[in-house]
Amino acid sequence: MLPYILRRLWQMLPTMAGVVVLLFVLFNWVGGDPSYLLAGKMADARAIANIRAQLGLDQPWTVQLWIFVKQILSFDFGNAWSTGEPVSHILSSRLGPSLTVLVPLTLLETVIGIALALAIAFVRGSLTDRLVMVACTVGMSVSILVYIIAFQYGLAYKLGLFPVQGWGEHFTENLLRYAALPILIGLAVSIAPTLRLFRSFVLDEVNQDYVRTARAKGLSERRIVWVHVLRNAAIPIITHVMSNLPALLIGAFLLERFFGIPGIGREIILAVERSDFPVIKAITVYVAAATMVFNLLADLMYQAVDPRVQLA
Amino acid sequence: MNQHAAFTVPAGLWTLAWRRLRADRVAMLALAVVGLFLLSVLLAGAGLVAADWEDEVAVNYAPPGFVGPDPALAALARPALPAPPNAFDPLAGELAVLQGELARRGGGVQAPKAATLPFGADKWGHDVLKKTIKGGQTSIVVGLVAALVAVALGTLFGAVSGFYGGVVDDVFTWFYSVFTSIPSILMILTVAAVLQARGVATIVLILGLTGWTGPYRLIRAEYIKHKAREYVMAADAIGASNWRKMFIHIFPNVSHVALVQMSILVVGFIKAEVILSFLGFGVPVGVVSWGSMLNEAQNELILGKWWQLAAAAGAMALLVTAFSLLADALRDALDPKLK
Numbered sequence: 001m002l003p004y005i006l007r008r009l010w011q012m013l014p015t016m017a018g019v020v021v022l023l024f025v026l027f028n029w030v031g032g033d034p035s036y037l038l039a040g041k042m043a044d045a046r047a048i049a050n051i052r053a054q055l056g057l058d059q060p061w062t063v064q065l066w067i068f069v070k071q072i073l074s075f076d077f078g079n080a081w082s083t084g085e086p087v088s089h090i091l092s093s094r095l096g097p098s099l100t101v102l103v104p105l106t107l108l109e110t111v112i113g114i115a116l117a118l119a120i121a122f123v124r125g126s127l128t129d130r131l132v133m134v135a136c137t138v139g140m141s142v143s144i145l146v147y148i149i150a151f152q153y154g155l156a157y158k159l160g161l162f163p164v165q166g167w168g169e170h171f172t173e174n175l176l177r178y179a180a181l182p183i184l185i186g187l188a189v190s191i192a193p194t195l196r197l198f199r200s201f202v203l204d205e206v207n208q209d210y211v212r213t214a215r216a217k218g219l220s221e222r223r224i225v226w227v228h229v230l231r232n233a234a235i236p237i238i239t240h241v242m243s244n245l246p247a248l249l250i251g252a253f254l255l256e257r258f259f260g261i262p263g264i265g266r267e268i269i270l271a272v273e274r275s276d277f278p279v280i281k282a283i284t285v286y287v288a289a290a291t292m293v294f295n296l297l298a299d300l301m302y303q304a305v306d307p308r309v310q311l312a
Numbered sequence: 313m314n315q316h317a318a319f320t321v322p323a324g325l326w327t328l329a330w331r332r333l334r335a336d337r338v339a340m341l342a343l344a345v346v347g348l349f350l351l352s353v354l355l356a357g358a359g360l361v362a363a364d365w366e367d368e369v370a371v372n373y374a375p376p377g378f379v380g381p382d383p384a385l386a387a388l389a390r391p392a393l394p395a396p397p398n399a400f401d402p403l404a405g406e407l408a409v410l411q412g413e414l415a416r417r418g419g420g421v422q423a424p425k426a427a428t429l430p431f432g433a434d435k436w437g438h439d440v441l442k443k444t445i446k447g448g449q450t451s452i453v454v455g456l457v458a459a460l461v462a463v464a465l466g467t468l469f470g471a472v473s474g475f476y477g478g479v480v481d482d483v484f485t486w487f488y489s490v491f492t493s494i495p496s497i498l499m500i501l502t503v504a505a506v507l508q509a510r511g512v513a514t515i516v517l518i519l520g521l522t523g524w525t526g527p528y529r530l531i532r533a534e535y536i537k538h539k540a541r542e543y544v545m546a547a548d549a550i551g552a553s554n555w556r557k558m559f560i561h562i563f564p565n566v567s568h569v570a571l572v573q574m575s576i577l578v579v580g581f582i583k584a585e586v587i588l589s590f591l592g593f594g595v596p597v598g599v600v601s602w603g604s605m606l607n608e609a610q611n612e613l614i615l616g617k618w619w620q621l622a623a624a625a626g627a628m629a630l631l632v633t634a635f636s637l638l639a640d641a642l643r644d645a646l647d648p649k650l651k
Contacts, residue, residue: 138629145603
């Protein structure tokens with residue numbers, strides 16, 4: 001196990017190096033000179049030269065790349081250009097609110113998705129099955145923006161069941177009061193694609209030999225689906241959920257923006273609006289690293305639930 | 313052995329796929345809906361419909377015809393009365409000359425503004441129906457062109473990578489793993505932040521440059537499979553160059569994968585364009601798209617003016633539903649093995 005993990009971590013290095021170089025090229029060459037952006041409209045040549053010296057832009061590109069690598073390894077990207085807040089503080093303080101929404105959302109989505117997918121497996125091929133699948137396609141076609149606008153207007157603004165937006169100091173208050181509607185909307189948006197995917201995982205299993213064997217020895221259909229099929233369908237489901245977690249952190253940016261939740265997703269929108277390059281660079285690098293690590297974790301869990309899988 | 317059978321040409325991949333598609337009633341309906349949307353894009357692009365969407369033909373926020381006129385807006389529907397003469401107006405003389413000039417040119421009379429429109433009007437009195445068609449033109453063209461760019465890049469990379477193998481393949485696969493380790497929406501936002509210019513071409517570029525990974529993976533696998541087949545060896549034997557083998561001989565046999573990938577990407581890109589434009593990172597000011605309509609509609613909803621939201625959201629949902637159903641049917645018809 002340990003040699004496998006070490007080798008996988010070793011293999012991540014070239015990919016991570018690629019991410020670093022890609023971002024370096026994007027921000028240092030494609031994007032043009034950021035010192036003009038920073039210096040503002042009334043800049044003279046000396047102000048721009050000063051900023052270039054401060055950012056290290058007057059150095060050769062190898063030195064600049066090295067500065068970037070050092071920033072990544074030391075978790076120190078300096079201060080945000082727009083607000084002057086240390087980037088490391090932005091990252092650490094915005095993670096909590098994001099997770100307050102995302103962890104319950106992911107748990108509920110997975111549990112409800114599995115339950116519905118198994119229930120659909122009972123009636124596979126029937127009219128109900130087809131209608132649910134068409135409903136899923138229609139549900140996925142409505143823009144997430146429309147879900148958010150309609151739910152926020154209807155449930156929060158008109159009916160007053162939830163606060164329209166806001167965020168407090170205490171975890172329980174945030175979770176129960178402010179995160180409730182975003183979680184509900186997140187569920188409404190994600191349940192259709194999740195159900196479609198999980199259904200295909202379950203249907204891959206129901207035609208397997210072990211299901212026929214279980215049926216032949218007289219087990220009830222209910223026991224077959226909920227015990228035998230579920231355990232096997234759990235493998236791709238776990239992999240999917242695990243490897244998708246880092247992307248979710250960004251994917252919830254619309255929810256965070258509409259409901260004023262001070263999370264990572266809202267921060268990146270603000271950073272793009274303000275051309276705050278250090279914040280964008282930091283978030284992108286660490287989310288990419290997290291994606292690779294979670295992919296590894298997913299593979300490890302894969303082996304934990306399926307003894308047939310040999311990690312070599 | 314039947315003599316005829318030896319001479320009939322067996323139905324090709326595309327003929328068979330078309331037959332399967334024809335038998336699928338849902339797919340044909342979806343195809344018709346997509347066709348109608350594409351027709352509206354062509355007509356709008358040629359300036360035959362919705363070219364005058366920017367005319368302020370109705371009162372501000374005129375409700376849809378089936379709701380009936382809003383009495384609160386009735387005063388706005390009447391043309392403005394001429395101002396009563398003011399003895400102290402220092403510009404009165406010049407104004408009279410200007411108004412005389414206007415009347416002579418026939419522009420003096422303002423057309424009365426409509427109190428209702430078939431699907432209402434927006435803040436400025438633009439016809440929402442025409443605006444939706446014009447917005448659809450932007451969103452659909454962006455989705456189609458960006459998907460074309462992404463599939464072209466993915467096919468080129470996948471073909472080179474799968475056909476040559478070895479170090480070339482290693483380099484492209486490394487490139488692929490770099491791109492897939494950054495979640496696509498983050499990649500899109502990052503590139504949007506770096507490219508300061510807002511414009512339709514910029515969104516196409518962003519989506520196209522970030523979306524090539526899916527087609528790349530599948531096309532690469534197809535090329536690995538096909539390069540060892542006999543027909544490629546035959547091409548090799550008659551001295552065909554590598555590029556000729558890749559794109560004249562192999563590509564027609566894997567083009568269905570590219571087509572299915574493209575139909576899937578169009579759906580995703582239309583959704584992405586709407587979100588980008590909504591956030592203000594997409595189309596520039598003055599260009600209407602479904603995303604910029606939703607952005608306006610968000611504030612209108614609080615005033616109870618729901619029709620622009622309904623029009624943009626409904627048109628988009630209809631198109632995306634039809635396109636997704638068509639993509640699913642295409643996938644089933646062209647490659648039953650592909651999931």
